[in-house]
Amino acid sequence: MSDSLRAIPVPPSVPLPAGSPVAIVGLGRTGIGVARLLHSQGHPVTLLESRDGSEQRVAAASLQAEGIAVRLGVPLTLDALPEPRPAAVVVSPGIRWDHPELERMRAAGIVVLGEMTVxxxxxxxxxxxxxxxxxxxxxxxxxxxxxxxxxxxxxxxxxxxxxxxxxxxxxxxxxxxxxxxxxxxxxxxxxxxxxxxxxxxxxxxxxxxxxxxxxxxxxxxxxxxxxxxxxxxxxxxxxxxxxxxxxxxxxxxxxxxxxxxxxxxxxxxxxxxxxxxxxxxxxxxxxxxxxxxxxxxxxxxxxxxxxxxxxxxxxxxxxxxxxxxxxGFPGVPHRLERIRERGGIAWFNDSKATNYDAAEVALKALHGPLVVLAGGEAKQGDASGWLEQLRRQASAVVLYGAAQEAFAALLREGGYGGPLERCQGLDEGVPLAASLASACGARGVLLSPACASFDQYRDFEARGDHFRQLVLALPAED
CATH class of the missing domain: 3.40.1190.10 (Mur-like, catalytic domain)
Known part of the structure; x- marks a missing residue:
């Protein structure tokens, strides 16, 4: 085990005392599930969320109706925790485990836990x-x-x-x-x-x-x-x-x-x-x-x-x-999910490909030539294998979202010589890909973003669902 891993805080393995108060940070799927679980076990629960939008207010109202306290617009700080101080704080996976405020909580004697432990x-x-x-x-x-x-x-x-x-x-x-x-x-x-x-x-x-x-x-x-x-x-x-x-x-x-x-x-x-x-x-x-x-x-x-x-x-x-x-396995949504065939061209939803390696795997798995839609919030990583597969498989590439400028430079520097189009989002990208696929004689259109989705969507599922809707809405071709 690496020295850096040894330095990561490990919470005590003892169970929470019965009836002890718990604070939960994050009003997402994880936070809501933990709040309901601990509440059902008899713990007084307060859920803290830094955002205060309409979506958060709807979720908060539902939890409050169940007897779970929710505080919106509250930053992640030791001082923002409710009084009396909770015995434990459960954080969502999106929060860094070494966050300075979590370190302050540990120093104050508060146990910090992840959802999976609970x-x-x-x-x-x-x-x-x-x-x-x-x-x-x-x-x-x-x-x-x-x-x-x-x-x-x-x-x-x-x-x-x-x-x-x-x-x-x-x-x-x-x-x-x-x-x-x-x-x-x-x-x-x-x-x-x-x-x-x-x-x-x-x-x-x-x-x-x-x-x-x-x-x-x-x-x-x-x-x-x-x-x-x-x-x-x-x-x-x-x-x-x-x-x-x-x-x-x-x-x-x-x-x-x-x-x-x-x-x-x-x-x-x-x-x-x-x-x-x-x-x-x-x-x-x-x-x-x-x-x-x-x-x-x-x-x-x-x-x-x-x-x-x-x-x-x-x-x-x-x-x-x-x-x-x-x-009898039906396949996995958002992972090389075949949506439809239109005019002899197959459309695939691979929204789950949130990094270069996953997108490279998708390109290897399909028969080209393909029109590829890529973009979103870029991650660190080695793009060389992905670029190689784009050179082999992609007759055209459509870039969208926050990464489009960086990806355009990456593809040109990486020797991709096919048509390269840019647009703001999938609403423009899907019809553009359809036009390119017909013009280039492509066998398929592949959404395989090689990026996270958070610039435009809450998660890769929402991105894939939007893509599917747009593809199914394309008019039929003879």
Whole structure:
């Protein structure tokens, strides 16, 4: 574990005293879920939010009607906390874990917690599948949820995708529906950093490439945060086809590796649990099922399929049940989601591609030539692989949002020679892409932003939903 990770504050593992007051910072999905969970457990709760707009007022009114105190327009400071001082403060993942005001709170004897710590304590003996990674975690999370559910298990999907883990915990405590057999939890680096105690029954690590470095500082620190989740897990499932993970295979005392290649292509230190050979998913006991069971394009989705299969096998599902469920998997919204075909041109929503590496994977997975829409709020990272795929696959590129000027310079400097158009947003970008696709003879149009969405949207889902609406509204072509 890196020295920088050792320096990150770790909250005490003792439970909150019964009936102790708690402050929650952030009126988003996480904050609302935690507020309701702790309120149902008998804690006096005050939720603090720095914004004071119409959306926040509607959410506050709903919570206040349930007996939860909400204060809007309140900055994140020690002095803004309600009196008497709370025993604990729970913060949203968007707040830096080393924020100076959080440090002041810790120094004042206040326990600072992340949502996942609160949710994990509340779910008790229900085992978690904790899934993390720079890219691929959303697809694997949906796949695991689908496989376990089709296998007859109660396995709600939550965390960084779907509903909050705290909300699932509250539903279980209220006795709403059957008690889950598993919780399938997607975990971002922010959530893991804020909940270092998390110890899932099964941990899955999909990929590791530079991301969120504006928050975590260095790749080593970012890697160490994700690694901690897997080190805490009883069963560790790792992607042996990811270069960064594979290069550190010898550092694990125990792990279950997967590869979408033949077993013999892996280094001796890495003995896979699942691999693909002769068109079959293979395990130590022999062939399990055909490797084409999952109808999603790209080698990366073979890796995703194998990681989800490894989880399902650990949960007790038989290979025949897994294969049948894979063949019925409907896909993941916003991840290479095929929206429609118009005039012989396919339209794909890949709004989940919020960094260069994810956008590169999407370009590799589809058959070109493509018209690509990219833009939003740019992140740090190595764009070389993405630029290479744009040169190979993109007959034209449409740039929009805050990153359009920087991206235009990046593409020109990177040797992209195709048509390059700029516009303010997707309202202009979609019809422009349609016109370019017809003129360039493209086979598809791909929204794969390589950016965060926060310049124009609340999250990548809202961006993808808007794109889908605009594409479906395009008039039909003969």
């Amino acid at each position: 949710a994990a304590r509340a779910t008790g003996a229900i085992p978690w599948v904790g899934i993390t990674g720079t890219n691929g975690k959303t697809t694997v999370t949906h796949l695991v949820h689908h496989l376990l559910s089709q296998g007859g298990l109660q396995a709600p999907l939550c965390g960084n995708v779907g509903i909050s883990a705290a909300e699932v915990a509250q539903q279980s405590l209220r006795g709403e529906g059957a008690i889950p057999d598993w919780l399938v939890v997607e975990l971002s680096s922010y959530q893991i950093e804020q909940s270092p105690e998390l110890a899932p029954a099964i941990g899955v690590w999909t990929t590791l490439t530079p991301d969120h470095l504006e928050r975590h500082g260095t790749l080593d620190h970012y890697r160490a945060i994700k690694r901690r989740l897997l080190e805490n897990a009883a069963v560790r499932i790792l992607n042996g086809d990811d270069p960064d993970l594979r290069s550190r295979a010898g550092s694990w005392d125990a792990a279950e590796w997967i590869t979408a290649r033949p077993q013999a292509e892996l280094p001796p230190v890495l003995r896979p649990r699942l691999w693909i050979e002769q068109g079959q998913v293979q395990g130590p006991e022999g062939p399990l099922f055909a490797a084409d069971a999952l109808a999603m394009p790209g080698d990366h989705n073979l890796q995703n399929m194998l990681m989800a299969t490894a989880v399902a096998l650990q949960a007790g599902l038989q290979p025949a049940v897994i294969e049948a469920a894979l063949r």
